[in-house]
Amino acid sequence: MGCAGIARKVSRAIKLAPNATVVAVASRSEEKARRFIADNHLPEGTRAHGSYDSLLDDPDVDAVYVPLPTSLHLQWAVAAADKGKHVLLEKPTALSVADLDRILEACEAKNLQFMDGTMWMHHPRTAEMQGLLHDPDRFGQLQLVSSIASFQSNPEFLQNDIRVKPDLDALGALGDLGWYCIRSILWAVDYKLPNKVVAFPNPIKNEAGLIISCGASLQWENGSAAMFHCSFLAHLTFELTIVGSRGTLTLSDFLIPFEENSAPFSFASDSRLSKLKMGLEELPGKHVVPTEFPQEARMICEFSRLVEAIKVSGSKADGKWPSISRKTQLVVDAVKESIEKGFEIVEIVG
Amino acid sequence: MGCAGIARKVSRAIKLAPNATVVAVASRSEEKARRFIADNHLPEGTRAHGSYDSLLDDPDVDAVYVPLPTSLHLQWAVAAADKGKHVLLEKPTALSVADLDRILEACEAKNLQFMDGTMWMHHPRTAEMQGLLHDPDRFGQLQLVSSIASFQSNPEFLQNDIRVKPDLDALGALGDLGWYCIRSILWAVDYKLPNKVVAFPNPIKNEAGLIISCGASLQWENGSAAMFHCSFLAHLTFELTIVGSRGTLTLSDFLIPFEENSAPFSFASDSRLSKLKMGLEELPGKHVVPTEFPQEARMICEFSRLVEAIKVSGSKADGKWPSISRKTQLVVDAVKESIEKGFEIVEIVG
Structure with a gap:
């Protein structure tokens, strides 16, 4: 359509x-x-x-x-x-x-x-990473998620793309890229909604008043925290860092893998610095997850499988x-509300 | 002493x-x-x-x-x-x-x-990265710095270390680890002070009221933004991501290189996604900077050189x-003030 x-x-x-x-x-x-x-x-x-x-x-x-x-x-x-x-x-x-x-x-x-x-939800890397995040012995309790999604748009995009037109895509970069950051954060916390969301001061808007760059921090009652930034003005960056009490997972291409047939991430658990010499006793592990189909084809497969079952x-x-779409949208709305209210803390009631 | x-x-x-x-x-x-x-x-x-x-x-x-x-x-x-x-x-x-x-x-x-x-200021990697950040054709204008410094402390540390005692180190994790994040941010923006600093809601404090985990966002008048998180409760993580309009620099061990004799970082410039297939036309470059002496020895060399010259x-x-120490301390103070004032935006007057 x-x-x-x-x-x-x-x-x-x-x-x-x-x-x-x-x-x-x-x-x-x-x-x-x-x-x-x-x-x-x-x-x-x-x-x-x-x-x-x-x-x-x-x-x-x-x-x-x-x-x-x-x-x-x-x-x-x-x-x-x-x-x-x-x-x-x-x-x-x-x-x-x-x-x-x-x-x-x-x-x-x-x-x-x-x-x-x-x-990206459908890439096999996502499931593999989720397995690590759920391992209390290797990852522990979630402490922080940091997510960045940006691309440098050209003047033509900033003038004419539907994503910068208030009547077409009123959520701007928050809807287009912030959506991915917020989803990555919710995914990492097993879709538990934060209780507080606050936008960073001074998001950048275009002449029509549409957000083209912004960020926010999210807080949970159990002490977990998240921060994200999304922008149409910054070089292509899809960084995701998830830190637990016992492990750290990082990847630089969470949104679109930089290669089609495999996707990497780095995971370290119980890292210890050498006592005197500089350095880690063991370097973080590099994981590479192959995939036969690109993530968008896997999305279609999963959707079609569900349709066929019905x-x-x-x-x-x-x-x-639908449940995770709704939670993502709820947090998008909260960030927008915080911006509109002068960067007030917005409480989310699930 | x-x-x-x-x-x-x-x-x-x-x-x-x-x-x-x-x-x-x-x-x-x-x-x-x-x-x-x-x-x-x-x-x-x-x-x-x-x-x-x-x-x-x-x-x-x-x-x-x-x-x-x-x-x-x-x-x-x-x-x-x-x-x-x-x-x-x-x-x-x-x-x-x-x-x-x-x-x-x-x-x-x-x-x-x-x-x-x-x-880490004294590692040769730092100077090499700075060269890239100053290259308008490869890095462009700075848009975002994201910095994370944490380590998972043991119960003994959380009870007895001087860094969790209000009478000894009243700045807690903000002073010990947030210092590095703030310095990395100021370093990336060429030590231009932000005009706004706001702490994230709900930092974690210990029983004595000392900060053991917190974060903040920083904003500059020209639209640059930064966010950081520091914690004594999260797995060892020293992530630094610096995004310009044309380039992205990332490293996972900015504070203490994971290896003593060389230190890596990743830099991508003008990355473009393939039009139809998934992926980047060119993968981000991996740089490895060797060093004869560990960074702390280079710090001593530089300090001694200046002392000798005098x-x-x-x-x-x-x-x-002294100038960059003072700016770092100014921003540490601003984050502390924001926390004390209920996460108000603090304006910094250089």
């Missing part, structure tokens, strides 16, 4: 995924949809729809991928659910958690699978995915 | 440095000083003083290294300067910038060299070192 740049990448992912097929592409003009199908070498017979409504009426479509501007998510994700289509929705999922709740309710009412487009076996939609 | 654990490391560094000699060790008992000399295999003829005053009256002593608890710095650093001794003072330099100013004035009055014990050639004391 829509021919955004990211749809090219996802259409390739659908081609790679063994359990999914692109059956139709919709754009606001049939001509544009047809061109997208040709440019991306989609299978012969892929239908071109000249409107989103026409796509939603296509009986061969089980599920829709929605990469539309965030301001259109509420309308079209609800419309898709009302027509019985499962929904894979690009992030940020909505302009607010209130909007997202309407989308989630529409999906739940018809037992439709909902998932957001946070691709369609073929009458399973219940997996509630994990 | 004093036989603290860190003095063992520094006495080794003095032995390694070709332009410095330990001529005397002072403790509150002569016996303890004598034992320190023997245990650390210091040169024959090294004098043992049973009081700090006696050390300061020793005419063969050009300079003193002061690793005493922070609460004693003002008294003994000023006493040393009054006796004409150059001062290498452990960090945190003082309990407040007002105290530090008295120390610096005492040194300046007699043209004595002052330097604080921030060892003593032999009548040079003026190098004002860079």
Whole structure:
């Protein structure tokens, strides 16, 4: 649904995924949809729809991928659910958690699978790292998560991209990149919501008042803490550092692995400095996790598997995915509220 | 002056440095000083003083290294300067910038060299990284610094170490580890003071009310931002990430290199994601900087070189070192003030 740049990448992912097929592409003009199908070498017979409504009426479509501007998510994700289509929705999922709740309710009412487009969740590295974070003997209790997501956008992007237009993507860099930081933090704490969120003073805004760079700190009642920074103005950086009482996990490409077929991370446990000489007794371990499919194809596989289970076996939609989307959106909203209130501490009530 | 654990490391560094000699060790008992000399295999003829005053009256002593608890710095650093001794003072330099100013004035009055014990400043890696940060074509304008310094202390440390005693080291983890984070941030921005500092909510304190884990964000008028976290409760982590508009520099052992003879960092410039496939067009570069001497020996070399220049050639004391100590202490003070005022934004007036 829509021919955004990211749809090219996802259409390739659908081609790679063994359990999914692109059956139709919709754009606001049939001509544009047809061109997208040709440019991306989609299978012969892929239908071109000249409107989103026409796509939603296509009986061969089980599920829709929605990469539309965030301001259109509420309308079209609800419309898709009302027509019985499962929904894979690009992030940020909505302009607010209130909007997202309407989308989630529409999906739940018809037992439709909902998932957001946070691709890195599906890389096998993510599961391997999670295993270490859950190991009390090697990682201990979580103390700190630090997450940075940025890219240096060019003047053309800063003038014209939908992500810097208040009427299209009102959450700016917070929605586009902060979403990933917040998700990485929530993932690391097993999706326990923080009780306090406070934005850093002086986020950078563009002329239209949209956030193009900001950060925040998050606190939990048990003493865990997190900090993040996201920016459209800083060099491409996807740093994630997770520190427990007994272990430290770091990686520099959490959002998009720098290589397609494998992804590294570093993990150290119970590191000790030599007593007198400088240095560590044992260097942090380097782990490399291979993957047959890129993370976006794995996302499609997982989404399709869940859709198939509902369609073929009458399973219940997996509630994990809407639940973590909602928590991420809640924290995005809290950061935005803190900025709007002059960097006040915002309390989150789960 | 004093036989603290860190003095063992520094006495080794003095032995390694070709332009410095330990001529005397002072403790509150002569016996303890004598034992320190023997245990650390210091040169024959090294004098043992049973009081700090006696050390300061020793005419063969050009300079003193002061690793005493922070609460004693003002008294003994000023006493040393009054006796004409150059001062290498452990960090945190003082309990407040007002105290530090008295120390610096005492040194300046007699043209004595002052330097604080921030060892990593002297590693050749630091100079190499600084060259990259100053390269507008490869690094661009500084956008973000993120710094983490922590170690997991044992119950014995948390009960008895001087760094958790309000009467000895009232700045706790902020003074011991936050000092390094703040210095790394100031170093990255060329020692331009931030105009706003705000502590993260809910630092962790011990029963005596001393900070054992905290963090803060710093902001500059030009839009640069920094965030840091320091903790006695988290696994050994010395992460530093510096992001410019065109480059990203990362290292995981900024405070103490994990290996003694060389130290790595990663630097990427103008990274671009492949258009369709996942991944970077070019991976970040890995740099490894060898060093003949460990950083603490290089610190001693540099301090001794400055002392010798004053003593032999009548040079003026190098004002860079007191100046950056003072700026670091100013920001430490601002973080403490923000915590005391309920996480208010503190404005720094340079």
